Structure formats: structure tokens, C-alpha cells
Amino acid sequence: MNALGLLRPDLFIFLCLLLLLIIVISVSQITKTHKVYLAFHSIMMLWPLGQYIVSIAERTDVQRIFVKVSFVSIALIGVSWLFFVLFLTQRTAWLTKPRIAGALLPSLISIIAVVWNPNGLFFVSENEHFAERQYGPMFWLLALIQFIYLSVTLFSMYYTMRNDHSVKRRKQMMLTLFGMLVLTVFAVLDMLLNVVLQDRLPIISGLMSVGILLSDLCFVVVISRYGMFDVLSMAQKDIIDHMSMGIIVVDESNRVIEVNRGTEPFALVAKKDVFEMDKFLSAVEDQEEVREFLYRYRNTPYVRQQTEISWRDGRYVSIQISPVLDDMKSVLAKVITFQDVTEQRKHVDDMNRKNEALHERNLELILIQEELFRVNQKLEQMAITDGLTGCYNRRFLMQQLEHEVMLNHRYQTPFSIFLFDIDHFKLFNDRYGHLIGDEVICKTVDTVRGTLRKTDILARYGGEEFTIYLPHTNREQAEVLAERILRAVTEIEVDTGKEKTGITISMGTFTEESFDTPIRDVKEYLRFIFSQVDTALYEAKNQGRNCIVVAS
Structure with a gap:
């Protein structure tokens, strides 16, 4: 066989997957999620490798073995999907021994069917x-089992996305979902073309392998771009291990799932041990506070609890239990902490003497905090509003528009934008002074604001120029509103001290009612809109001012 004969699609894809594996190992810190991914990746590599060896092997017994190896990898892909997604979404607490066994059982049945292959x-x-x-009914059983795994995994992802509002986590889930769908599509195509229609169409090799490669690329991007959660978990674990207080995390059956080094002075427990609170406190259960604590521990496990007990060696120990609840208020786990408070108890008297002073200081801090909160609110308001007129500033307007126009295009909702400025404003400043000029701006803004709806946004665009964003407004409605604003402004009178003078404005309007062309760059789209409406405003000035021009 020549060199070109070796360059088959399955071999090429196997080499690509091997290269991806090397890259992930080289550039990534190996966390739990990475370990699960590497196991998943290795399983996916078996399919193209097995298919390649089947295509070049001459002995039928070798071919039979590697066909079975290929389908064993397919039997493991579904459950690997499930475990990979659970680790990726930090829901490993779900993986108790009974659930792991239940998740693996259909996959093991599929593997037995592949390896045994009774009577073909x-x-x-x-x-x-x-x-x-040629494939028999056990092959279709394998396909059905993988579809069930896919459905369970999709449900798990849906549950995570519904309860997690993190944008980064949602992007992670969407890309993972895309990778799974890519593999599913190629698997269905492979079954359709190379199994169902194999008597009518020529065999198209490598379809499943291509799907595996493309989906794996998605998974690599997920764990490299969005996979910081395991790193954070490792950092949190390291911090917890170095804390002086003891921490034990138990599941709903009181089996230890996490314990730190700080627990050693209080209790000698290890992961997977059963931690019995009654047995742990049996030596001091004659204390009244211990009996009360144990009663609450047994009867109200969903309530956070805390107590201080006098330990056997004379130490005072604070024990706190914090339940971890699901949406139905059922206890999923409990976090039990132990802290030596002997020194604190020795200083109780001193603390009581200082308590009043601390209380007064706390009141002062609360007042300062409330003042800071009010100042922050004011600063936040100042950051988005114009200091003179009180309307929104240009930066806030543009941020809102970037979001609004995308929603409008998605739901095909018409909207309008007005741009107007005060006619001959420079003459007001030159003739009557800047104070009168400021009064002209403020009266104009107040008048325009009074004609708008609650959903409209008025913003100072710059100098004497103002912009109005009108959602859910078509061209006819925009013309009516523009005329109303123009008439209202012409009724304004400004007392300059010498005389009373009126105000007029020139206005350009733009209405978007056609959504045939998708928006590729929202900032560029907004520049286009304001170019159009600015041209219309310029035309209104050329037509003698105090008029409206609609952008074409």
C-alpha cells in the first residue's frame, strides 16, 4: 500500500484529535474538568482509529475486533457527554454512587451488545x-440509548441555563450545545446514508469522524475560553484548606464529600465517611445547649444553626451548620464548620465593656454608609444625565440605542429618532448673555419633555442639539409627534429683561420600518442613522428653520 493510501479521512481526523489532545495538555492547567474532558476526548479518538484500522487490515478477526472497539467508543460517548456537562457546569454533587451506576448501566448494556454480537x-x-x-436490531438499540443520553444531557444544560444568569456560563452552555448538535447531525447523516440507504448509495466514509472532530473543537474552545470555573474551584479549595476553622461538607445522607485540614483538631474524618453529629457530640450531650442543638439538628435540618459548647479538654468550640437547599427547599448538603473560640470567650468581659462604644461606632458607620449610598446614587445619575437640563447625556443614549435597535430588528418593531437644535441659539448668547441662553435650553427641554411619552428617551446630543428616541413608533406616528413638539416649542416665551422673545427649533427625523437587512455592526448602523437624521436637520435649516425634514 502506497503512502497516499494511508491518508484516509479517519486517519487524518484521528491525527487531528491527537494533536488537539496534545495542545490541551500542553497549554492547560489540568483540573477535574480537564481530566474528564481528556477521558471524553480519548473515547472519541477510538472511533476514527478503529475505522482506519478496519479499512487497512486484511485479517477479518482484526477487522472484527476494531469494529467492536469503534462501537464501544460510540456506546461511551453518550454517558461521557453527560459527565462532561455535569463537571463543566459544576454540578458534580449530583454524581452520587447510585446515580453514577444508573447513568453507566445503559452504556454497559450497549458495550455488552457490541462485544457479544450474538448471531450477528x-x-x-x-x-x-x-x-x-449490515446492522441488526442491537445497533438500533445502541442508537436509541445514545439519543436518551443526549436528551438527559440537554435537560441538564437547560436546567443550568435557567437557574444561572451568568452571561459567561450561558455562552459556555450554548457552545457546548452547538458541539453536541454538530456531532448528532453527523451521526444521523452517517446512519441515514451509510446504514439506511447503503443499498442505494455508495458508502461515504468519515462522516461520523468529521462530526467528532468538529464537536471536539467546540469542547476545546469551551474549556479553554470559558473553563476558568475549575481554576476558581481549585483556588477556593486551597483557601479553605489553609483556613484555621474546620469545614466538613456532607450530602443528604451525611456522607462526607469535602473536608479541610482545619477539621483535624476537632474530628478525624475523611471523604466518603459518614459523619454522625449525635455520635460526635455524645461526650458532651449532657450540656443543655448541646441537647437543644441536636434537637434542632434532627427536626429542622433546613434551618441554619449555631451553638457554642464546652469541649472535653476545656476548649470552647463554635459549631455552625449551613444547609444547601434546592428550589423545593429540600436539603442537598450541609456545610458544618468548627472554630475554636476559647480566646474569644476569655475576652468576653472586655468585649462587653467596649460593646457600647462599638455600638455607637456602628451607628456612625451606618450613617456614613447611607450617605455614601446616596452619594453613589447621585454620581450614577450624574454619569448618565446632563447637568444643565437633567435629561440623559449622549453616552447613555448611545448605550441604550445599541441595545434597543438590536431588539427592534429581532422583533421587527418600528422606531424613530429625532434630532433637533434651537434656531439662532448663538444670537441668544451673544445678545442676552449665557444665563439667558441656559434658560432657553432648559425651557425648550422642559417643553419637549412634556410632549413625550413615558417610553421615549430625550438626550442632549451636544450644545443646543438634542435627540429623541421613540420606540414602537412608525413614520405616521413620528410625524404627528414631531409636529406636536414643534408647535409646543413655538409657544415658549423667554423674558430677557428687556423684552420677551420666542423660540423655534429645526428638526430632522428618521424612522426604521424595514428590517430586511441584518445588522452586522450595531455601532456602524447607529452612525448611519445619525448621518441620515443629521442630513435631514441640515436640510431643515436650509429651508428656513422652524420646520421638520424627514430623512429619506
Whole structure:
């Protein structure tokens, strides 16, 4: 066989997957999620490798073995999906021993069916070569089991996305979902073209392998771009291990799932041990506070609890229990902390003497905090509003518009934008002074604001120029509103001290009612809109001012 004969699609894809594996190992810190991914990746590599060896092997017994290896990898992909997603979304607490066994059982049944292949019920060769195969009912059982795994995994992802509002986590889930769908599509195509229609169409090799490669690329991006959660978990674990207080995390059956080094002075427990609070406190249960604590521990496990007890060696120990609840208020786990408070108890008297002073200081701090809160609110308001007129500033307007126009295009909702400025404003400043000029701006803004709806946004665009964003407004409605604003402004009178003078404005309007062209760059789209409305405003000035021009 020449060199070109070796360059088959399955071999090429196997080499690509091997290269991805090397890259992930080289550039990533190996966390739990990475370990699960590497196991998942290795399983996916078996399919193209097995298919390649089947295509080049001459002995039928070798072909049969590697056909089984290939389908064993397929039998493991579904459950690997599930475990990978659970680790990726930090929901490993779900993986108790009974649930792991239940999740693995269908996959093991599929593997037995592949390896046993009784009477060719899974596959048989054609023309004494296993590169071409006929499939039996056990093959379709395998396909059904993988579809069930896919459904359970999708439900898990949906649950995570519904309860997690993190944008980064949602992006992570969406890309993972895309990778799973890519693999599913290619698997269905492979079954359709190379199994269902194999008598009518030529065999198209490498379809499943291509799907595996593309989906794996998505998973690599997920764990490299969005996979910081394991790193954070490792950092949190390191911090917890170095804390002086003891921490034990138990599941709903009181089996230890996490314990730190600080627990050693209080209790000698290890992961997977059963931690019995009654037995742990049996030596001091004669204390009244211990009996009360144990009663609450047994009867109200969903309530956070805390007590201080006098330990056998004379120490005072604070024990706190914090339940971890699901949406139905059922206890999923409990975090139990132990802290030596002997020194604190020795200083109780001193603390009581200082308590009043501390209380007064706390009141002062609360007042300062409230004042800081009010100042922060004021600063936040100042950051988005114009100091003179009180309307929104240009920066806030543009931020809102970036969001609004995308929603409008998505739901095909018409909207309008007005741009107007005060006619001959420079003459007001030059003739009557800047104070009168400021009064002209403020009266104009107040008048315009009074004509708008609650959903409209008025913003100072710059100098004497103002912008109005009108959601859910078509061209006819925009013309009516623009005329109303123009008439209202012409009724304004400004007392300059010498005389009373009126105000007029020139206005350009733009209405978007056609949504055929998708928005590729929202900032560029907004520049286009304001270019159009600015041109219309310029035309209104050229037509003699105190008029409205609609952008074409």
C-alpha cells in the first residue's frame, strides 16, 4: 500500500484529535474538568482509529475486533457527554454512587451488545470485509440509548441555563450545545446514508469522524475560553484548606464529600465517611445547649444553626451548620464548620465593656454608609444625565440605542429618532448673555419633555442639539409627534429683561420600518442613522428653520 493510501479521512481526523489532545495538555492547567474532558476526548479518538484500522487490515478477526472497539467508543460517548456537562457546569454533587451506576448501566448494556454480537444481531460483514457491514436490531438499540443520553444531557444544560444568569456560563452552555448538535447531525447523516440507504448509495466514509472532530473543537474552545470555573474551584479549595476553622461538607445522607485540614483538631474524618453529629457530640450531650442543638439538628435540618459548647479538654468550640437547599427547599448538603473560640470567650468581659462604644461606632458607620449610598446614587445619575437640563447625556443614549435597535430588528418593531437644535441659539448668547441662553435650553427641554411619552428617551446630543428616541413608533406616528413638539416649542416665551422673545427649533427625523437587512455592526448602523437624521436637520435649516425634514 502506497503512502497516499494511508491518508484516509479517519486517519487524518484521528491525527487531528491527537494533536488537539496534545495542545490541551500542553497549554492547560489540568483540573477535574480537564481530566474528564481528556477521558471524553480519548473515547472519541477510538472511533476514527478503529475505522482506519478496519479499512487497512486484511485479517477479518482484526477487522472484527476494531469494529467492536469503534462501537464501544460510540456506546461511551453518550454517558461521557453527560459527565462532561455535569463537571463543566459544576454540578458534580449530583454524581452520587447510585446515580453514577444508573447513568453507566445503559452504556454497559450497549458495550455488552457490541462485544457479544450474538448471531450477528449487532453487525455482520459484507463480502468478508468489515469495512462494509449490515446492522441488526442491537445497533438500533445502541442508537436509541445514545439519543436518551443526549436528551438527559440537554435537560441538564437547560436546567443550568435557567437557574444561572451568568452571561459567561450561558455562552459556555450554548457552545457546548452547538458541539453536541454538530456531532448528532453527523451521526444521523452517517446512519441515514451509510446504514439506511447503503443499498442505494455508495458508502461515504468519515462522516461520523468529521462530526467528532468538529464537536471536539467546540469542547476545546469551551474549556479553554470559558473553563476558568475549575481554576476558581481549585483556588477556593486551597483557601479553605489553609483556613484555621474546620469545614466538613456532607450530602443528604451525611456522607462526607469535602473536608479541610482545619477539621483535624476537632474530628478525624475523611471523604466518603459518614459523619454522625449525635455520635460526635455524645461526650458532651449532657450540656443543655448541646441537647437543644441536636434537637434542632434532627427536626429542622433546613434551618441554619449555631451553638457554642464546652469541649472535653476545656476548649470552647463554635459549631455552625449551613444547609444547601434546592428550589423545593429540600436539603442537598450541609456545610458544618468548627472554630475554636476559647480566646474569644476569655475576652468576653472586655468585649462587653467596649460593646457600647462599638455600638455607637456602628451607628456612625451606618450613617456614613447611607450617605455614601446616596452619594453613589447621585454620581450614577450624574454619569448618565446632563447637568444643565437633567435629561440623559449622549453616552447613555448611545448605550441604550445599541441595545434597543438590536431588539427592534429581532422583533421587527418600528422606531424613530429625532434630532433637533434651537434656531439662532448663538444670537441668544451673544445678545442676552449665557444665563439667558441656559434658560432657553432648559425651557425648550422642559417643553419637549412634556410632549413625550413615558417610553421615549430625550438626550442632549451636544450644545443646543438634542435627540429623541421613540420606540414602537412608525413614520405616521413620528410625524404627528414631531409636529406636536414643534408647535409646543413655538409657544415658549423667554423674558430677557428687556423684552420677551420666542423660540423655534429645526428638526430632522428618521424612522426604521424595514428590517430586511441584518445588522452586522450595531455601532456602524447607529452612525448611519445619525448621518441620515443629521442630513435631514441640515436640510431643515436650509429651508428656513422652524420646520421638520424627514430623512429619506
